[in-house]
Amino acid sequence: GAVVSQHPSWVICKSGTSVKIECRSLDFQATTMFWYRQFPKQSLMLMATSNEGSKATYEQGVEKDKFLINHASLTLSTLTVTSAHPEDSSFYICSVLAGGPGETQYFGPGTRLLVL
């Protein structure tokens, strides 16, 4: 399957600052990537679908101006949490939509964000 990396693996920031998280597809050219958020002891929640060369599609309730997504190349998508607040503290995970009959998603290792 596709190998996906995320950077950084964890980040601590002050309230009001912006944080950028990178998601890279290391061995697969990903036209479509997804961004998820996971709070402690909860399941993954899809935030947005990132399409290479076009605007991201956000899920209902996710503020597009707060969570900026840029998918500028087939191997890189970035999520920027703007003006972060403590309630944005979470585990952010990206995935790439790979090929094959089932169009499987392969996930990155995740990024832990803590906003103080």
Next chain:
Amino acid sequence: LAKTTQPISMDSYEGQEVNITCSHNNIATNDYITWYQQFPSQGPRFIIQGYKTKVTNEVASLFIPADRKSSTLSLPRVSLSDTAVYYCLVGDPGGYQKVTFGTGTKLQVIP
């Protein structure tokens, strides 16, 4: 999107075979069934995927009955390292697989 229902948690002793069943009554014709494993503070890891009947790989088997309204992930001879949350996902592959994660099943393997 097909909704999935799984047991919240399961316990098993080491060396036992574990079967986790997922219900997906409104699965669509084009939907595939995919299972993922997630350890704490890690991204989900792909385990197995199938469309119908039985699929087996080096780590698990997936059983899908003819009506495809459920599926069973079978883990042979589990070890402590198999303690994790297991998610069953159902999605349409048609070039754009947007899936919804359910609650998952927390498997606890006991020594």
